[in-house]
Amino acid sequence: MNLEELAFLALAVVAVVTGVASLLVRELVHTILWVSVFFVDLSAIYFLVAASFLGVLQLGVYAGAVTILLLFGIMVTRKRIFSRDAATGIGPIPLALAAVTFIFLVAALGEFPQNAVAVTAYDPAALSAGLFGTYGPWLLLLGVIMLSGVSGAIYLVREGRE
Amino acid sequence: MTSLPESWFLVLSGALLAIGVFGLLTRRNFILILIAVEIAMNATILNFVYFAAFSTGGAGLSGQAIAVILVGFAATEVAVGLAIVLALNRIKGTINVAQATELRE
Numbered sequence: 001m002n003l004e005e006l007a008f009l010a011l012a013v014v015a016v017v018t019g020v021a022s023l024l025v026r027e028l029v030h031t032i033l034w035v036s037v038f039f040v041d042l043s044a045i046y047f048l049v050a051a052s053f054l055g056v057l058q059l060g061v062y063a064g065a066v067t068i069l070l071l072f073g074i075m076v077t078r079k080r081i082f083s084r085d086a087a088t089g090i091g092p093i094p095l096a097l098a099a100v101t102f103i104f105l106v107a108a109l110g111e112f113p114q115n116a117v118a119v120t121a122y123d124p125a126a127l128s129a130g131l132f133g134t135y136g137p138w139l140l141l142l143g144v145i146m147l148s149g150v151s152g153a154i155y156l157v158r159e160g161r162e
Numbered sequence: 163m164t165s166l167p168e169s170w171f172l173v174l175s176g177a178l179l180a181i182g183v184f185g186l187l188t189r190r191n192f193i194l195i196l197i198a199v200e201i202a203m204n205a206t207i208l209n210f211v212y213f214a215a216f217s218t219g220g221a222g223l224s225g226q227a228i229a230v231i232l233v234g235f236a237a238t239e240v241a242v243g244l245a246i247v248l249a250l251n252r253i254k255g256t257i258n259v260a261q262a263t264e265l266r267e
Binding site: 130 | 166180185198215217229235
């Protein structure tokens with residue numbers, strides 16, 4: 001087992017543990033801490049597969065903006081931000097459905113090569129040229145959806161509306 | 163040159179999607195539901211990134227471009243979700259989705 005495989009295994013274990021921990025801890029602020037580690041860990045995986053542009057984007061958008069937005073959401077909706085959430089039971093049906101999802105996806109593994117495959121690195125310049133060239137309409141669509149989404153968000157939270 | 167088994171990534175993203183589904187079904191707090199959706203969304207983006215890394219030429223580049231656009235969609239989704247959280251908190255005084263029953267009645 002080479003160094004990259006060890007690094008991937010360590011990052012994968014951290015991703016799964018922090019993902020589960022973020023949904024199971026009782027205090028919402030601790031959830032944000034766990035989920036921020038999860039986002040940073042995923043960006044490390046992106047750097048490992050030589051997708052440096054996506055790694056930086058993951059750090060900026062997820063570990064930065066989304067984490068702060070979620071923390072802000074907690075701060076404005078609770079009187080004491082460290083107050084605990086009421087315990088919600090973990091029934092057998094959600095666990096079974098999650099297990100079935102996992103098994104179904106892993107069952108597809110037979111279709112894929114089990115030996116190591118070389119990772120292709122892409123130049124960020126080529127990616128940005130593609131984003132503003134071939135995928136320009138999609139980027140424009142993203143901008144339109146973001147604009148309408150944020151306008152809708154402002155409409156939802158504006159004062160004097162019941 | 164980095165080389166990794168492709169199947170490991172599939173197991174990881176399958177596990178992350180399962181965690182997201184589990185959180186979506188069991189949590190009652192709106193912010194935790196948003197986080198569960200984000201975890202599932204990250205599993206999808208991870209899929210695009212590693213299939214891009216393991217293919218060559220234009221196909222790989224398109225995978226990364228789609229991943230970039232998906233990150234933007236996910237950020238918009240969080241903004242709209244938090245607006246709903248704030249509106250729900252103002253109307254009901256709680257962000258427990260079990261108590262948001264207006265459309266049911």
